Amino acid sequence: MAEKPLVIIGNGEIAEMACEYFAYDSDRAVAAFAIGAEYIKDATLHERPVVALDQLATLYPPDSHDAFVAIGDGQLNRLRRRHVDAAKAQGYRLASYVSSRAFVWRNVEIGENCFILEHNVLQPFTQVGDNVTLWSGNHIGHRSVIEDDVFMSSHVVVSGFCRIGARSFVGVNAALAHQVQIGADNFIGMGAVITASTEPDGIYQGNPAERRTISAKRFCRVRE
Ligand SMILES: CC(C)(COP(=O)(O)OP(=O)(O)OC[C@H]1O[C@@H](n2cnc3c(N)ncnc32)[C@H](O)[C@@H]1OP(=O)(O)O)[C@@H](O)C(=O)NCCC(=O)NCCS
Structure with missing residues (x-):
């Protein structure tokens, strides 16, 4: 069975890198990016929608999508961890x-x-x-x-x-x-x-x- 498509959490450089690597070197499609509404800069990134995190589970539900948190080492890696915990609490399975x-x-x-x-x-x-x-x-x-x-x-x-x-x-x-x-x-x-x-x-x-x-x-x- 094919792997579920991914939503990438983040919209910075690491998120763009993750989109490249998943799209061209994995069996995952990248459906969208998600980030806190106040951090959205453009409606799309690499031809994919950028949505607010509070809309994510409605637009790209966890029963049909997995997630990947693409955030750097901010606050000694705690920022990435917080988003991982939040995505899991919403029911997403996290890809590697x-x-x-x-x-x-x-x-x-x-x-x-x-x-x-x-x-x-x-x-x-x-x-x-x-x-x-x-x-x-x-x-x-x-x-x-x-x-x-x-x-x-x-x-x-x-x-x-x-x-x-x-x-x-x-x-x-x-x-x-x-x-x-x-x-x-x-x-x-x-x-x-x-x-x-x-x-x-x-x-x-x-x-x-x-x-x-x-x-x-x-x-x-x-x-x-
Ligand atoms: C160690 C590090 C955090 C120090 O940062 P900083 O405190 O802003 O460094 P500063 O430029 O103010 O330098 C402070 C002192 O440490 C020295 N120093 C800085 N980095 C050093 C290093 N990696 N090794 C040895 N000495 C170092 C400086 O020469 C300076 O010495 P001085 O007080 O005798 O003049 C930083 O240099 C570092 O290594 N960052 C990691 C970079 C990296 O690997 N990035 C990967 C990106 S994915």
Whole structure:
């Protein structure tokens, strides 16, 4: 049976990227975009309607449509999480996108609302939680676990047996040693070399990476 068409929640750059990837590299059709009424800029985007979120369930009901929340790392990934929870509360099933050009070993586990772009390598026994973005070209080493709501940018090397804590952001070209655990709510700077496990709510940068005095939640203007 064919997969249900999708509504994409969001209307920014990540939503436009998601529309491209789902439309041209999946068996999903993209029916529409949805966003809070106050954020609607144009009535259509890529020839598809942009509708207000409070109209979504009427116009594109969850019994005939699935959803994908295409929002970035705002507030250390909490904005995306809030929309995921709201869509689920309305009865939507959340799709994941995994590029046909990603390498995903047969026993890798991937949750819902994940966005896994080209040239990611997911080695045997890796686990990816829900609502995780892996932008292009990351290496996720064997047995590593990526917890829910993580946003990993590009060309990150995660060695084997690592764990990336929930809601963390990992910047471009970061490198993690074998068996390192990244605490929840971390912000790992671009090019950081993580040689040892990190504490929750920290910003780490440099080689070897050091913790900054400001908290990651404060830096990312998190509102709980
Ligand atoms: C770590 C980071 C958050 C710091 O941001 P910031 O506080 O605004 O940075 P600033 O430019 O004010 O620099 C503060 C200091 O940290 C240094 N610094 C900044 N980024 C650094 C990095 N990635 N590694 C090492 N040092 C860094 C600066 O040189 C500066 O040092 P100084 O005080 O001795 O002059 C940011 O540089 C970063 O890495 N962002 C992630 C980018 C990324 O990967 N984006 C992906 C998009 S999908």
